[in-house]
Amino acid sequence: MALLEASEVVAGYGETEILHGVSVAVNEGEVVTIIGPNGCGKSTLMKAVVGLVRVRTGRVTFKGVDISAQSPERIVRSGLCYVPQSANVFPSLSIRENLEMGAFVRSGSHPDRIEEMFELFPDLALRPGRKAGSLSGGQRQMLAIARALMLDPALLLLDEPSAGLSPAIMGMVFDRIQSINSAGVALLLVEQNAREALRMSHRGYILVSGRNRLEDRGPALLDNPEVGRLYLGA
Ligand SMILES: Nc1ncnc2c1ncn2[C@@H]1O[C@H](COP(=O)(O)OP(=O)(O)OP(=O)(O)O)[C@@H](O)[C@H]1O
Ligand SMILES: [Mg+2]
Structure with missing residues (x-):
């Protein structure tokens, strides 16, 4: 059984349907990356999941x-946490306060988790x-x-964690992502930096216009000529 399984998801905004039946799965302990052109519905899929x-x-x-x-709060409590593409920290709160807010729906105290x-x-x-608002882009990410890890999730959804970061800082973020995964947390990522993300992913999906286009193991997608041509600038 997959840890997360989205099957034939249809979703959108108002009259507009954006996802026309998208399916993705994440198994226990996996890093899975979703790539695809701007506006194809990657963020919408994450929002539908949470x-x-x-x-x-x-x-x-x-x-x-x-x-x-289910409500987002209930989903988060069950161990599925999500970091949105933007506005993902409280700028006027301190680092520590942001972490405390992250644990808000968790019962009991959590100073140990902050130390971790x-x-x-x-x-x-x-x-x-x-204050979080004074941090650099990398630190903020x-x-x-x-903050999302404060709840000790089984699955973490990250929407473009490396967006807008310099290559060095991006490398650091990917490195942290791998440490988080080594600690047993499964991850579902949306990434524009497809090459770097697929390299460290067990599996990947390519979405186009709200539909599944390709799915394979991360390295196999990297070697796929269609993927290379369209998404990796090969
Ligand atoms: N709140 C909203 N209301 C109406 N339309 C929206 C809303 N959010 C996104 N859309 C539209 O839905 C489509 C898919 O957007 P989405 O953000 O899911 O794409 P994406 O694949 O994450 O793109 P990007 O790579 O630019 O982040 C786009 O056409 C977008 O304009
Ligand atoms: Mg997006």
Whole structure:
């Protein structure tokens, strides 16, 4: 059984249908990347999975439970956390306050978890009182990921975690993603930096115009001439 299984998901905004029956799965412990042209519905798929966009038809299951009609809060509590493409931290709150907010729906105290996050992201530990709004793009992305990890999810959804970052910082973010995965967390990524993302992914999907186009193991997609031509600038 897959950890996450989205089957034939149809979703959109108002009258407009964006996803016309998209299917993706993430198995326990996997890193899976979704790539595809701008506007093809990658972010919409993530929002549909976490309950922010209604699943019109089709089904999303997480740990075998149908979550297609569940509230985002309930989905998050069940261990599926999501870092959106933008506006993913509270700029006027400090690093520590952002992490505390991340654990908001978790019961009990969580100082140990904050310390674990500071170990994983040492940059954040330097000045925990610093306002998130004053952080660099890379640090902010790390904080957004750490905030989502506060709930100790089984699956983490990251929408373009490397967007707008320099190659060096991007490498650092991908490196952290691999550490998170090594600790047993499955990841579903949306990425524009397809080559780097597919290289570290167990599997990948290519979406075009709200439909599945290709799916394969990460390295196999990298070697696929169609993928190379369209998405890797080969
Ligand atoms: N809140 C919204 N209301 C109406 N239309 C929207 C909304 N959000 C996205 N769309 C439209 O849905 C389509 C898919 O958008 P989506 O953000 O899912 O694409 P994407 O693949 O993530 O693109 P990008 O690579 O640019 O992030 C686009 O045509 C977009 O304009
Ligand atoms: Mg997007």
